[in-house]
Protein backbone atom coordinates (compact mmCIF):
# COMPACT_ATOMS: atom_id res chain seq x y z
CA UNK A 451 0.00 0.00 0.00
CA UNK A 452 1.36 3.45 -0.87
CA UNK A 453 0.41 6.62 0.92
CA UNK A 454 1.80 9.15 -1.58
CA UNK A 455 -1.59 9.97 -3.08
CA UNK A 456 -3.10 10.31 0.41
CA UNK A 457 -0.27 12.64 1.47
CA UNK A 458 -1.12 14.88 -1.45
CA UNK A 459 -4.78 15.08 -0.39
CA UNK A 460 -4.29 15.99 3.27
CA UNK A 461 -3.38 19.07 5.22
CA UNK A 462 -2.45 16.79 8.14
CA UNK A 463 0.58 14.47 8.24
CA UNK A 464 1.02 10.86 7.16
CA UNK A 465 3.74 8.86 8.93
CA UNK A 466 4.86 5.39 7.91
CA UNK A 467 7.37 3.04 9.58
CA UNK A 468 10.84 4.55 9.24
CA UNK A 469 9.58 8.16 9.26
CA UNK A 470 10.85 10.30 12.09
CA UNK A 471 8.17 10.50 14.75
CA UNK A 472 6.27 7.41 13.54
CA UNK A 473 6.85 5.36 16.67
CA UNK A 474 5.83 8.14 19.04
CA UNK A 475 2.72 8.84 16.95
CA UNK A 476 1.73 5.15 17.00
CA UNK A 477 2.19 4.80 20.77
CA UNK A 478 -1.09 4.80 22.75
CA UNK A 479 -1.63 6.15 26.27
CA UNK A 480 -2.01 2.55 27.46
CA UNK A 481 1.66 1.68 27.32
CA UNK A 482 1.02 -2.05 27.84
CA UNK A 483 -0.31 -2.10 24.24
CA UNK A 484 1.80 -1.93 21.05
CA UNK A 485 0.43 -0.65 17.73
CA UNK A 486 2.71 -1.58 14.78
CA UNK A 487 0.25 -0.07 12.28
CA UNK A 488 0.77 0.47 8.54
CA UNK A 489 0.57 4.27 8.89
CA UNK A 490 -0.41 7.02 11.28
CA UNK A 491 -2.34 10.02 10.00
CA UNK A 492 -2.51 13.15 12.10
CA UNK A 493 -5.72 14.72 10.83
CA UNK A 494 -6.03 18.50 10.88
CA UNK A 495 -9.72 18.73 10.06
CA UNK A 496 -12.84 16.79 9.09
CA UNK A 497 -11.90 16.83 5.40
CA UNK A 498 -8.69 14.99 6.29
CA UNK A 499 -10.76 12.40 8.12
CA UNK A 500 -13.00 11.93 5.07
CA UNK A 501 -9.97 11.55 2.78
CA UNK A 502 -8.44 8.92 5.07
CA UNK A 503 -11.62 6.85 5.27
CA UNK A 504 -12.10 6.99 1.49
CA UNK A 505 -8.47 5.94 0.97
CA UNK A 506 -8.77 3.08 3.46
CA UNK A 507 -11.92 1.85 1.74
CA UNK A 508 -10.23 1.81 -1.66
CA UNK A 509 -7.12 0.13 -0.24
CA UNK A 510 -9.14 -2.44 1.75
CA UNK A 511 -7.51 -1.64 5.09
CA UNK A 512 -9.24 -0.69 8.34
CA UNK A 513 -9.15 2.77 9.94
CA UNK A 514 -8.74 3.05 13.70
CA UNK A 515 -9.65 6.48 15.13
CA UNK A 516 -7.81 7.35 18.30
CA UNK A 517 -7.48 10.70 20.03
CA UNK A 518 -5.49 9.47 23.03
CA UNK A 519 -5.11 5.70 23.12
CA UNK A 520 -6.62 5.31 26.61
CA UNK A 521 -8.76 2.51 25.23
CA UNK A 522 -6.15 0.93 22.94
CA UNK A 523 -6.41 -2.84 22.59
CA UNK A 524 -3.77 -3.75 19.96
CA UNK A 525 -4.32 -6.26 17.14
CA UNK A 526 -4.36 -3.51 14.47
CA UNK A 527 -1.14 -4.34 12.56
CA UNK A 528 -2.42 -3.55 9.06
CA UNK A 529 -4.56 -0.58 9.98
CA UNK A 530 -4.30 3.14 9.40
CA UNK A 531 -4.22 4.79 12.80
CA UNK A 532 -6.12 8.06 12.57
CA UNK A 533 -4.98 10.49 15.23
CA UNK A 534 -7.76 13.00 15.85
CA UNK A 535 -6.03 15.05 18.56
CA UNK A 536 -5.78 18.03 16.17
CA UNK A 537 -9.57 18.39 16.10
CA UNK A 538 -9.65 19.77 19.62
CA UNK A 539 -12.10 22.67 19.42
CA UNK A 540 -14.42 23.27 22.40
CA UNK A 541 -17.38 25.64 22.08
CA UNK A 542 -19.86 26.27 24.87
CA UNK A 543 -23.33 27.67 24.24
CA UNK A 544 -24.22 28.60 27.82
CA UNK A 545 -27.73 29.72 26.95
CA UNK A 546 -28.68 26.41 25.34
CA UNK A 547 -26.49 24.49 27.84
CA UNK A 548 -24.73 22.69 25.02
CA UNK A 549 -21.10 21.93 24.21
CA UNK A 550 -19.86 21.30 20.69
CA UNK A 551 -16.43 19.69 20.69
CA UNK A 552 -14.05 18.32 18.10
CA UNK A 553 -13.25 14.61 18.10
CA UNK A 554 -9.86 15.21 19.73
CA UNK A 555 -10.99 17.24 22.75
CA UNK A 556 -10.36 15.80 26.19
CA UNK A 557 -12.52 16.12 29.28
CA UNK A 558 -10.16 18.52 31.04
CA UNK A 559 -10.64 21.09 28.26
CA UNK A 560 -14.42 20.67 28.23
CA UNK A 561 -14.76 20.92 32.00
CA UNK A 562 -12.59 24.05 32.15
CA UNK A 563 -14.73 25.74 29.49
CA UNK A 564 -18.06 24.59 30.99
CA UNK A 565 -17.09 25.55 34.56
CA UNK A 566 -16.64 29.15 33.48
CA UNK A 567 -20.43 29.20 32.87
CA UNK A 568 -21.45 27.28 36.01
CA UNK A 569 -22.05 24.16 33.90
CA UNK A 570 -20.61 20.65 33.69
CA UNK A 571 -20.35 17.83 31.21
CA UNK A 572 -20.72 14.19 32.23
CA UNK A 573 -16.99 13.73 32.79
CA UNK A 574 -15.28 10.75 34.38
CA UNK A 575 -12.34 10.55 36.72
CA UNK A 576 -9.48 11.58 34.42
CA UNK A 577 -9.04 14.90 32.58
CA UNK A 578 -6.86 13.52 29.78
CA UNK A 579 -9.36 10.86 28.67
CA UNK A 580 -10.85 11.78 25.28
CA UNK A 581 -14.49 12.89 25.15
CA UNK A 582 -15.21 10.94 21.96
CA UNK A 583 -14.06 7.42 22.85
CA UNK A 584 -15.53 7.75 26.35
CA UNK A 585 -18.88 8.99 25.04
CA UNK A 586 -19.18 6.47 22.19
CA UNK A 587 -18.74 3.74 24.81
CA UNK A 588 -21.39 5.15 27.18
CA UNK A 589 -19.19 7.13 29.55
CA UNK A 590 -19.54 6.53 33.28
CA UNK A 591 -19.37 9.94 34.96
CA UNK A 592 -19.08 11.13 38.53
CA UNK A 593 -22.44 12.78 37.76
CA UNK A 594 -24.03 9.77 36.03
CA UNK A 595 -26.14 8.79 39.05
CA UNK A 596 -27.91 12.13 38.60
CA UNK A 597 -27.82 12.63 34.82
CA UNK A 598 -27.17 9.19 33.28
CA UNK A 599 -24.72 8.06 30.63
CA UNK A 600 -22.62 10.60 28.72
CA UNK A 601 -23.75 8.94 25.48
CA UNK A 602 -27.41 9.73 26.23
CA UNK A 603 -26.56 13.43 26.58
CA UNK A 604 -25.41 13.64 22.94
CA UNK A 605 -27.65 15.69 20.64
CA UNK A 606 -25.80 15.18 17.36
CA UNK A 607 -22.68 13.55 15.99
CA UNK A 608 -20.82 14.78 12.93
CA UNK A 609 -19.30 11.72 11.31
CA UNK A 610 -17.52 10.44 8.26
CA UNK A 611 -19.35 7.29 7.19
CA UNK A 612 -17.76 4.15 5.79
CA UNK A 613 -18.10 5.55 2.25
CA UNK A 614 -15.97 8.54 3.23
CA UNK A 615 -18.93 10.97 3.22
CA UNK A 616 -19.37 13.66 5.88
CA UNK A 617 -22.79 13.59 7.53
CA UNK A 618 -24.64 14.76 10.63
CA UNK A 619 -26.40 12.12 12.72
CA UNK A 620 -29.18 12.93 15.15
CA UNK A 621 -32.67 11.73 15.98
CA UNK A 622 -33.65 11.85 12.28
CA UNK A 623 -31.51 8.70 11.71
CA UNK A 624 -32.73 6.78 14.78
CA UNK A 625 -30.90 3.48 14.16
CA UNK A 626 -27.46 5.02 13.64
CA UNK A 627 -28.01 7.59 16.40
CA UNK A 628 -28.97 4.79 18.78
CA UNK A 629 -25.82 2.80 17.87
CA UNK A 630 -23.50 5.79 18.29
CA UNK A 631 -24.95 6.50 21.73
CA UNK A 632 -23.02 3.83 23.60
CA UNK A 633 -22.36 1.14 20.98
CA UNK A 634 -18.69 2.05 20.55
CA UNK A 635 -16.64 3.40 17.66
CA UNK A 636 -17.72 1.01 14.88
CA UNK A 637 -20.38 3.08 13.15
CA UNK A 638 -18.58 6.09 11.69
CA UNK A 639 -15.55 8.21 12.39
CA UNK A 640 -16.77 11.06 14.54
CA UNK A 641 -15.38 14.48 13.69
CA UNK A 642 -17.40 16.47 16.26
CA UNK A 643 -20.20 15.99 18.76
CA UNK A 644 -22.72 18.21 20.45
CA UNK A 645 -24.00 17.30 23.90
CA UNK A 646 -25.97 18.65 26.84
CA UNK A 647 -24.32 20.36 29.76
CA UNK A 648 -25.86 20.41 33.23
CA UNK A 649 -26.02 22.97 36.04
CA UNK A 650 -23.09 22.87 38.45
CA UNK A 651 -24.25 25.05 41.36
CA UNK A 652 -21.34 23.72 43.44
CA UNK A 653 -19.22 20.64 43.97
CA UNK A 654 -18.05 19.11 47.23
CA UNK A 655 -15.55 16.34 46.82
CA UNK A 656 -12.19 14.77 47.45
CA UNK A 657 -10.50 11.72 48.88
CA UNK A 658 -10.29 10.61 52.51
CA UNK A 659 -7.47 8.16 53.17
CA UNK A 660 -6.83 5.90 56.16
CA UNK A 661 -4.36 3.15 57.05
CA UNK A 662 -5.53 -0.26 55.84
CA UNK A 663 -6.25 -1.26 59.44
CA UNK A 664 -9.45 0.82 59.13
CA UNK A 665 -10.74 -1.15 56.12
CA UNK A 666 -13.75 -2.78 57.85
CA UNK A 667 -14.91 0.54 59.38
CA UNK A 668 -14.50 2.44 56.13
CA UNK A 669 -16.34 -0.23 54.16
CA UNK A 670 -19.22 -0.18 56.68
CA UNK A 671 -19.46 3.60 56.22
CA UNK A 672 -19.42 3.15 52.43
CA UNK A 673 -22.32 0.71 52.66
CA UNK A 674 -24.32 2.99 54.96
CA UNK A 675 -23.77 6.11 52.87
CA UNK A 676 -24.52 4.45 49.55
CA UNK A 677 -27.65 2.70 50.91
CA UNK A 678 -29.62 5.97 50.77
CA UNK A 679 -27.39 8.43 48.93
CA UNK A 680 -29.19 11.05 46.82
CA UNK A 681 -28.42 10.87 43.10
CA UNK A 682 -26.22 13.97 43.37
CA UNK A 683 -23.75 12.03 45.56
CA UNK A 684 -21.29 9.43 44.22
CA UNK A 685 -18.91 7.50 46.47
CA UNK A 686 -16.15 5.11 45.42
CA UNK A 687 -14.37 2.77 47.85
CA UNK A 688 -10.69 1.83 47.33
CA UNK A 689 -8.24 -0.53 48.91
CA UNK A 690 -4.85 0.75 47.82
CA UNK A 691 -1.40 -0.77 47.75
CA UNK A 692 1.27 1.58 46.44
CA UNK A 693 4.90 0.40 46.17
CA UNK A 694 6.88 0.83 49.40
CA UNK A 695 3.81 2.09 51.27
CA UNK A 696 1.56 0.49 53.89
CA UNK A 697 -1.85 -0.82 52.81
CA UNK A 698 -4.39 1.99 52.70
CA UNK A 699 -8.14 2.39 52.33
CA UNK A 700 -9.89 5.43 50.83
CA UNK A 701 -13.27 6.85 49.92
CA UNK A 702 -13.55 9.21 46.95
CA UNK A 703 -16.62 11.41 47.05
CA UNK A 704 -18.33 13.88 44.74
CA UNK A 705 -21.53 15.78 45.56
CA UNK A 706 -22.91 17.98 42.77
CA UNK A 707 -24.81 20.78 44.51
CA UNK A 708 -24.52 23.02 47.53
CA UNK A 709 -21.20 22.10 49.20
CA UNK A 710 -22.79 22.47 52.66
CA UNK A 711 -25.33 19.77 51.82
CA UNK A 712 -22.52 17.53 50.53
CA UNK A 713 -20.51 18.09 53.68
CA UNK A 714 -23.52 17.20 55.86
CA UNK A 715 -24.19 13.97 53.91
CA UNK A 716 -20.64 12.79 54.64
CA UNK A 717 -20.26 13.62 58.34
CA UNK A 718 -20.46 9.84 58.96
CA UNK A 719 -16.80 9.75 57.83
CA UNK A 720 -15.75 12.09 60.65
CA UNK A 721 -16.44 9.25 63.10
CA UNK A 722 -13.61 7.14 61.63
CA UNK A 723 -10.46 8.01 63.52
CA UNK A 724 -7.02 8.70 62.21
CA UNK A 725 -7.35 9.76 58.57
CA UNK A 726 -3.94 9.99 56.90
CA UNK A 727 -5.34 12.66 54.60
CA UNK A 728 -8.72 14.34 54.19
CA UNK A 729 -9.01 16.26 50.94
CA UNK A 730 -12.78 16.86 51.13
CA UNK A 731 -13.71 20.41 50.23
CA UNK A 732 -15.29 22.71 47.69
CA UNK A 733 -14.02 22.00 44.19
CA UNK A 734 -14.53 23.41 40.74
CA UNK A 735 -15.92 20.93 38.21
CA UNK A 736 -12.88 21.96 36.16
CA UNK A 737 -10.73 20.15 38.74
CA UNK A 738 -12.72 16.94 38.96
CA UNK A 739 -9.55 14.94 38.25
CA UNK A 740 -8.15 16.00 41.63
CA UNK A 741 -10.51 13.62 43.42
CA UNK A 742 -8.77 10.41 42.35
CA UNK A 743 -5.54 12.11 41.15
CA UNK A 744 -5.05 9.33 38.59
CA UNK A 745 -1.92 9.43 36.43
CA UNK A 746 -2.16 11.62 33.36
CA UNK A 747 1.09 10.32 31.82
CA UNK A 748 1.01 7.07 29.81
CA UNK A 749 0.71 4.03 32.02
CA UNK A 750 0.75 0.22 31.59
CA UNK A 751 -2.52 -0.21 33.47
CA UNK A 752 -4.02 -3.73 33.63
CA UNK A 753 -7.57 -3.53 34.81
CA UNK A 754 -10.62 -5.73 35.12
CA UNK A 755 -14.15 -4.56 35.77
CA UNK A 756 -17.24 -6.50 36.81
CA UNK A 757 -20.76 -5.43 37.69
CA UNK A 758 -21.73 -6.61 41.18
CA UNK A 759 -25.28 -7.72 41.85
CA UNK A 760 -24.82 -7.21 45.62
CA UNK A 761 -22.25 -6.72 48.34
CA UNK A 762 -23.07 -9.95 50.16
CA UNK A 763 -20.75 -11.75 52.60
CA UNK A 764 -18.83 -13.69 49.93
CA UNK A 765 -18.04 -10.50 48.03
CA UNK A 766 -16.99 -8.66 51.16
CA UNK A 767 -14.77 -11.52 52.29
CA UNK A 768 -13.04 -11.80 48.90
CA UNK A 769 -12.54 -8.09 48.41
CA UNK A 770 -11.64 -7.13 51.95
CA UNK A 771 -9.78 -10.00 53.59
CA UNK A 772 -6.91 -10.82 51.21
CA UNK A 773 -3.94 -8.49 50.56
CA UNK A 774 -4.38 -6.14 47.59
CA UNK A 775 -0.91 -6.85 46.12
CA UNK A 776 0.11 -7.58 43.41
CA UNK A 777 -2.79 -5.29 42.41
CA UNK A 778 -2.56 -1.59 43.24
CA UNK A 779 -6.25 -0.81 43.71
CA UNK A 780 -9.42 -2.76 44.42
CA UNK A 781 -12.19 -0.28 43.81
CA UNK A 782 -15.97 -0.40 44.21
CA UNK A 783 -17.99 2.35 42.51
CA UNK A 784 -21.57 3.01 43.58
CA UNK A 785 -23.90 3.06 40.54
CA UNK A 786 -27.72 3.13 40.64
CA UNK A 787 -29.72 6.33 40.14
CA UNK A 788 -29.98 7.41 36.51
CA UNK A 789 -27.60 4.64 35.34
CA UNK A 790 -30.40 2.20 36.12
CA UNK A 791 -33.15 4.38 34.66
CA UNK A 792 -31.57 4.87 31.20
CA UNK A 793 -33.91 4.37 28.23
CA UNK A 794 -32.94 1.24 26.27
CA UNK A 795 -34.36 2.78 23.09
CA UNK A 796 -32.56 6.07 23.58
CA UNK A 797 -29.09 4.63 23.12
CA UNK A 798 -27.23 1.35 22.82
CA UNK A 799 -25.76 1.66 26.31
CA UNK A 800 -29.18 1.34 27.94
CA UNK A 801 -29.71 0.84 31.66
CA UNK A 802 -27.29 -0.86 34.05
CA UNK A 803 -29.21 -1.97 37.10
CA UNK A 804 -26.39 -3.60 39.09
CA UNK A 805 -25.78 -1.32 42.09
CA UNK A 806 -21.96 -1.50 42.16
CA UNK A 807 -18.99 -1.78 39.79
CA UNK A 808 -15.85 -3.64 40.84
CA UNK A 809 -12.65 -2.31 39.27
CA UNK A 810 -9.39 -4.16 39.97
CA UNK A 811 -6.25 -2.38 38.79
CA UNK A 812 -2.61 -3.39 38.61
CA UNK A 813 0.41 -2.26 36.66
CA UNK A 814 1.60 -4.37 33.74
CA UNK A 815 5.35 -4.11 34.37
CA UNK A 816 7.01 -7.27 33.03
CA UNK A 817 8.03 -8.61 36.46
CA UNK A 818 4.47 -8.52 37.86
CA UNK A 819 2.12 -8.59 34.84
CA UNK A 820 1.43 -12.34 35.08
CA UNK A 821 0.77 -12.14 38.83
CA UNK A 822 -1.58 -9.16 38.34
CA UNK A 823 -3.56 -11.06 35.72
CA UNK A 824 -3.90 -14.18 37.81
CA UNK A 825 -4.95 -12.23 40.91
CA UNK A 826 -7.64 -10.44 38.87
CA UNK A 827 -8.88 -13.83 37.67
CA UNK A 828 -8.87 -15.31 41.20
CA UNK A 829 -11.02 -12.47 42.50
CA UNK A 830 -13.52 -12.87 39.69
CA UNK A 831 -13.70 -16.66 40.23
CA UNK A 832 -14.27 -16.23 43.96
CA UNK A 833 -17.22 -13.83 43.56
CA UNK A 834 -18.61 -15.45 40.42
CA UNK A 835 -22.13 -15.84 41.81
CA UNK A 836 -22.33 -12.11 42.54
CA UNK A 837 -21.29 -10.73 39.16
CA UNK A 838 -23.64 -10.38 36.23
CA UNK A 839 -20.98 -10.99 33.56
CA UNK A 840 -21.80 -7.83 31.63
CA UNK A 841 -19.84 -4.60 32.08
CA UNK A 842 -19.70 -1.04 30.74
CA UNK A 843 -18.07 -0.87 27.28
CA UNK A 844 -15.53 1.72 28.47
CA UNK A 845 -14.34 -0.73 31.14
CA UNK A 846 -13.65 -3.65 28.78
CA UNK A 847 -10.06 -4.92 28.70
CA UNK A 848 -8.07 -6.17 25.68
CA UNK A 849 -8.81 -9.84 26.56
CA UNK A 850 -12.56 -9.16 26.30
CA UNK A 851 -14.96 -8.45 23.43
CA UNK A 852 -17.95 -6.16 22.89
CA UNK A 853 -20.18 -9.15 23.70
CA UNK A 854 -19.33 -8.58 27.38
CA UNK A 855 -20.89 -5.11 27.27
CA UNK A 856 -24.33 -5.80 25.80
CA UNK A 857 -27.23 -8.18 26.22
CA UNK A 858 -27.84 -10.46 23.25
CA UNK A 859 -30.62 -8.42 21.62
CA UNK A 860 -28.62 -5.17 21.85
CA UNK A 861 -25.57 -6.89 20.39
CA UNK A 862 -27.62 -8.38 17.53
CA UNK A 863 -29.07 -4.94 16.72
CA UNK A 864 -25.61 -3.34 16.78
CA UNK A 865 -24.25 -6.07 14.51
CA UNK A 866 -27.08 -5.59 12.02
CA UNK A 867 -26.42 -1.84 11.90
CA UNK A 868 -22.69 -2.42 11.42
CA UNK A 869 -23.29 -4.85 8.53
CA UNK A 870 -25.70 -2.43 6.88
CA UNK A 871 -23.62 0.73 7.31
CA UNK A 872 -20.08 -0.60 6.94
CA UNK A 873 -20.24 -3.93 5.08
CA UNK A 874 -16.48 -3.89 4.34
CA UNK A 875 -15.60 -3.15 8.00
CA UNK A 876 -13.56 -0.10 7.00
CA UNK A 877 -14.00 1.48 10.44
CA UNK A 878 -12.61 -0.55 13.31
CA UNK A 879 -13.54 0.11 16.94
CA UNK A 880 -11.25 -0.95 19.78
CA UNK A 881 -13.91 -3.55 20.69
CA UNK A 882 -15.61 -4.34 17.34
CA UNK A 883 -19.22 -5.48 17.66
CA UNK A 884 -18.54 -8.17 15.07
CA UNK A 885 -15.34 -9.27 16.82
Ligand SMILES: Cc1cc2nc3c(=O)[nH]c(=O)nc-3n(C[C@H](O)[C@H](O)[C@H](O)COP(=O)(O)OP(=O)(O)OC[C@H]3O[C@@H](n4cnc5c(N)ncnc54)[C@H](O)[C@@H]3O)c2cc1C
Nearest residue numbers: 516517518519520521574575580583584590635640879880
Ligand atom coordinates in the same frame (compact mmCIF):
# COMPACT_ATOMS: atom_id res chain seq x y z
C1 LIG B 1 -6.93 6.48 33.47
C2 LIG B 1 -8.27 6.15 32.87
C3 LIG B 1 -9.43 6.65 33.48
C4 LIG B 1 -10.67 6.35 32.94
N1 LIG B 1 -11.81 6.79 33.57
C5 LIG B 1 -13.03 6.47 33.05
C6 LIG B 1 -14.23 6.90 33.67
O1 LIG B 1 -14.24 7.57 34.71
N2 LIG B 1 -15.42 6.54 33.09
C7 LIG B 1 -15.46 5.81 31.94
O2 LIG B 1 -16.55 5.50 31.45
N3 LIG B 1 -14.34 5.40 31.33
C8 LIG B 1 -13.14 5.69 31.86
N4 LIG B 1 -12.01 5.25 31.24
C9 LIG B 1 -12.12 4.43 30.04
C10 LIG B 1 -12.19 5.34 28.81
O3 LIG B 1 -13.46 5.97 28.76
C11 LIG B 1 -12.02 4.47 27.55
O4 LIG B 1 -10.72 3.91 27.55
C12 LIG B 1 -12.27 5.28 26.29
O5 LIG B 1 -12.25 4.41 25.18
C13 LIG B 1 -11.21 6.33 26.12
O6 LIG B 1 -11.50 7.14 25.06
P1 LIG B 1 -10.33 7.90 24.29
O7 LIG B 1 -10.99 8.54 23.14
O8 LIG B 1 -9.54 8.72 25.26
O9 LIG B 1 -9.39 6.66 23.92
P2 LIG B 1 -8.86 6.11 22.52
O10 LIG B 1 -8.11 4.87 22.87
O11 LIG B 1 -8.12 7.16 21.80
O12 LIG B 1 -10.16 5.70 21.75
C14 LIG B 1 -10.88 4.57 22.17
C15 LIG B 1 -11.79 4.09 21.08
O13 LIG B 1 -12.84 5.02 20.93
C16 LIG B 1 -13.24 5.03 19.57
N5 LIG B 1 -13.03 6.38 19.03
C17 LIG B 1 -12.29 7.37 19.54
N6 LIG B 1 -12.38 8.46 18.77
C18 LIG B 1 -13.19 8.13 17.74
C19 LIG B 1 -13.70 8.84 16.63
N7 LIG B 1 -13.38 10.09 16.38
N8 LIG B 1 -14.55 8.20 15.79
C20 LIG B 1 -14.91 6.91 16.02
N9 LIG B 1 -14.45 6.20 17.06
C21 LIG B 1 -13.62 6.81 17.91
C22 LIG B 1 -12.38 4.04 18.83
O14 LIG B 1 -13.05 2.80 18.76
C23 LIG B 1 -11.16 3.96 19.71
O15 LIG B 1 -10.48 2.73 19.58
C24 LIG B 1 -10.76 5.54 31.77
C25 LIG B 1 -9.58 5.06 31.17
C26 LIG B 1 -8.36 5.35 31.71
C27 LIG B 1 -7.13 4.79 31.05
